[in-house]
Amino acid sequence: xxxxxxxxxxxxxxxxxxxxxxxxxxxxxxxxxxxxxxxxxxxxxxxxxxxxxxxxxxxxxxxxxxxxxxxxxxxxxxxxxxxxxxxxxxxxxxxxxxxxxxxxxxxxxxxxxxxxxxxxxxxxxxxxxxxxxxxxxxxxxxxxxxxxxxxxxxxxxxxxxxxxxxxxxxxxxxxxxxxxxxxxxxxxxxxxxxxxxxxxxxxxxxxxxxxxxxxxxxxxxxxxxxxxxxxxxxxxxxxxxxxxxxxxxxxxxxxxxxxxxxxxxxxxxxxxxxxxxxxxxxxxxxxxxxxxxxxxxxxxxxxxxxxxxxxxxxxxxxxxxxxxxxxxxxxxxxxxxxxxxxxxxxxxxxxxxxxxxxxxxxxxxxxxxxxxxxxxxxxxxxxxxxxxxxxxxxxxxxxxxxxxxxx
Amino acid sequence: xxxxxxxxxxxxxxxxxxxxxxxxxxxxxxxxxxxxxxxxxxxxxxxxxxxxxxxxxxxxxxxxxxxxxxxxxxxxxxxxxxxxxxxxxxxxxxxxxxxxxxxxxxxxxxxxxxxxxxxxxxxxxxxxxxxxxxxxxxxxxxxxxxxxxxxxxxxxxxxxxxxxxxxxxxxxxxxxxxxxxxxxxxxxxxxxxxxxxxxxxxxxxxxxxxxxxxxxxxxxxxxxxxxxxxxxxxxxxxxxxxxxxxxxxxxxxxxxxxxxxxxxxxxxxxxxx
Numbered sequence: 001x002x003x004x005x006x007x008x009x010x011x012x013x014x015x016x017x018x019x020x021x022x023x024x025x026x027x028x029x030x031x032x033x034x035x036x037x038x039x040x041x042x043x044x045x046x047x048x049x050x051x052x053x054x055x056x057x058x059x060x061x062x063x064x065x066x067x068x069x070x071x072x073x074x075x076x077x078x079x080x081x082x083x084x085x086x087x088x089x090x091x092x093x094x095x096x097x098x099x100x101x102x103x104x105x106x107x108x109x110x111x112x113x114x115x116x117x118x119x120x121x122x123x124x125x126x127x128x129x130x131x132x133x134x135x136x137x138x139x140x141x142x143x144x145x146x147x148x149x150x151x152x153x154x155x156x157x158x159x160x161x162x163x164x165x166x167x168x169x170x171x172x173x174x175x176x177x178x179x180x181x182x183x184x185x186x187x188x189x190x191x192x193x194x195x196x197x198x199x200x201x202x203x204x205x206x207x208x209x210x211x212x213x214x215x216x217x218x219x220x221x222x223x224x225x226x227x228x229x230x231x232x233x234x235x236x237x238x239x240x241x242x243x244x245x246x247x248x249x250x251x252x253x254x255x256x257x258x259x260x261x262x263x264x265x266x267x268x269x270x271x272x273x274x275x276x277x278x279x280x281x282x283x284x285x286x287x288x289x290x291x292x293x294x295x296x297x298x299x300x301x302x303x304x305x306x307x308x309x310x311x312x313x314x315x316x317x318x319x320x321x322x323x324x325x326x327x328x329x330x331x332x333x334x335x336x337x338x339x340x341x342x343x344x345x346x347x348x349x350x351x352x353x354x355x356x357x358x359x360x361x362x363x364x365x366x367x368x369x370x371x372x373x374x375x376x377x378x379x380x381x382x383x384x385x386x387x388x389x390x391x392x393x394x395x396x397x398x399x400x401x402x403x404x405x406x407x
Numbered sequence: 408x409x410x411x412x413x414x415x416x417x418x419x420x421x422x423x424x425x426x427x428x429x430x431x432x433x434x435x436x437x438x439x440x441x442x443x444x445x446x447x448x449x450x451x452x453x454x455x456x457x458x459x460x461x462x463x464x465x466x467x468x469x470x471x472x473x474x475x476x477x478x479x480x481x482x483x484x485x486x487x488x489x490x491x492x493x494x495x496x497x498x499x500x501x502x503x504x505x506x507x508x509x510x511x512x513x514x515x516x517x518x519x520x521x522x523x524x525x526x527x528x529x530x531x532x533x534x535x536x537x538x539x540x541x542x543x544x545x546x547x548x549x550x551x552x553x554x555x556x557x558x559x560x561x562x563x564x565x566x567x568x569x570x571x572x573x574x575x576x577x578x579x580x581x582x583x584x585x586x587x588x589x590x591x592x593x594x595x596x597x598x599x600x601x602x603x604x605x606x607x608x609x610x611x612x613x614x615x616x617x618x619x620x621x622x623x624x625x626x627x628x629x630x631x632x633x634x635x636x637x638x639x640x641x642x643x644x645x646x647x648x649x650x651x652x653x654x655x656x657x658x659x660x661x662x663x664x665x666x667x668x669x670x671x672x673x674x675x676x677x678x679x680x
Contacts, residue, residue, distance in 0.1 A: 316524075322514070322538055
């Protein structure tokens with residue numbers, strides 16, 4: 001008797017009891033659907049965090065002036081009162097650190113912007129001409145200012161979409177005048193719309209001017225609190241981090257016992273931390289769902305055991321008319337594998353459907369993971385074999401004489 | 408073959424039906440069967456020797472505890488003798504393993520039981536196909552042979568009925584068709600009329616007699632009803648684990664003739680239960 005025959009026999013036996021088969025499968029269906037949906041949610045969250053970090057740039061480093069140490073908790077403050085970092089420091093980083101490709105200061109001045117009869121309060125950020133490239137944030141129209149504008153501290157400004165919408169409703173802002181602290185600036189570009197950040201802040205409520213202009217004309221100070229540095233590649237970020245640290249310590253003439261008076265932070269670390277968090281969440285969700293899959297498997301064993309007892313006479317008949325023990329064992333094993341695999345298949349369909357429906361109904365991003373699908377198939381097959389083996393062995397070990405006598 | 412010599416003279420004389428040269432299908436030589444129930448040994452069979460030849464229709468009788476069921480289980484290769492040799496269709500099956508016996512049952516033995524023992528929620532056709540499934544017969548042949556077997560027991564047109572849609576007599580005929588379908592060397596019927604009324608019993612016996620006569624199928628029938636045993640051509644009576652008597656039936660009943668004289672209850676189609 002070949003395998004195909006046994007599969008056919010198993011199928012017929014299942015078809016004879018559709019209701020029971022369906023209820024048994026339900027456990028696996030729910031288990032597999034839950035695993036797929038949960039992993040999709042986890043992966044979706046992970047992917048969206050990842051995408052946000054990618055959009056900032058994983059080869060990005062923050063250098064901020066000052067290093068706070070409050071009861072052992074250290075942080076770079078970027079505090080206005082800290083005057084440890086200068087433009088010369090940044091020039092040195094750009095010049096002397098080989099793993100650094102671009103540098104921009106980031107000096108912020110909160111001010112009221114006036115255009116015609118409209119006005120808007122926002123932060124004007126002083127940056128270098130490399131800012132769009134470092135932040136991977138291009139302009140939507142017009143152009144960013146140039147290094148010549150930076151050198152000459154030109155009164156040019158690039159505004160975010162929110163400003164464009166509020167100051168120039170229905171007009172093209174390029175070439176228009178804008179007043180910052182009563183100084184006239186010319187709008188040369190509008191940044192691409194970026195939307196909200198993960199904390200829900202409007203990232204388009206910004207304006208950029210050459211840092212020289214902001215320092216000299218708005219703030220009247222030449223100290224720098226925060227700078228963005230772009231490493232030549234993601235792999236180079238750690239090298240860049242330590243090289244910048246060494247260089248700044250040297251330039252600030254710090255002895256070995258003195259702490260840093262600046263802080264260098266690495267986007268890769270931030271990305272990895274976020275990744276770890278979402279990975280942990282995914283595993284947690286998958287584990288919870290996995291428990292229901294396990295319970296489904298136990299349900300299969302339960303039903304198969306009941307089924308062996310209930311079908312003792314059938315087993316006796318089959319053995320009497322010439323079924324080998326192995327044929328009976330295979331039949332019951334295949335019945336349980338078919339139950340779990342069919343349950344698995346329906347569970348996959350349901351799980352994928354749920355994963356696709358969740359963004360529409362709950363607004364969470366999901367990402368259907370091929371791994372979760374393959375894993376569920378393998379797991380449900382394994383569940384079928386594992387939980388089907390004992391009942392199958394029990395069926396095969398029956399004595400045909402006893403089994404035929406069973407009422 | 409001392410057994411053959413010992414048993415043959417008992418049924419040889421006087422019966423024209425017997426073909427002395429016919430090949431033996433069953434040869435039991437000093438079969439013992441002992442069960443151990445806790446500390447007690449139960450001797451179910453104490454040296455049974457017996458030869459049944461091709462084309463014979465043998466009835467086995469005896470009170471309960473006489474050893475007839477044990478003999479039946481051993482003849483059907485469902486059980487193994489503790490001692491002694493059993494040669495079925497030329498093959499020594501007495502020491503075969505569980506799997507070998509399953510194969511022998513599949514190829515050489517057809518079973519008919521008192522309780523019909525059909526698979527429920529399964530059509531008559533599929534029930535009859537079942538033994539061929541375990542023999543590995545291809546689907547088309549299976550279908551063809553099952554249809555033929557059902558036709559041979561007069562159940563054409565009932566192929567798709569499930570057992571609960573058939574009367575007791577019809578169910579037993581499905582069981583007979585199932586036992587036939589692998590062309591076994593032997594059909595073993597264990598109280599086949601035990602659950603049937605008298606007319607239906609005669610109908611089943613008619614099928615057995617016809618199969619025995621027309622196809623030369625060897626039949627062994629276990630029964631405790633003397634009048635049912637008279638449809639066979641030889642009766643073996645067991646007592647206390649031994650053969651008490653083994654003789655030909657003198658006035659053999661003819662089921663086909665009797666059926667003609669019995670009032671026809673035409674409603675066999677209606678469920679009897």
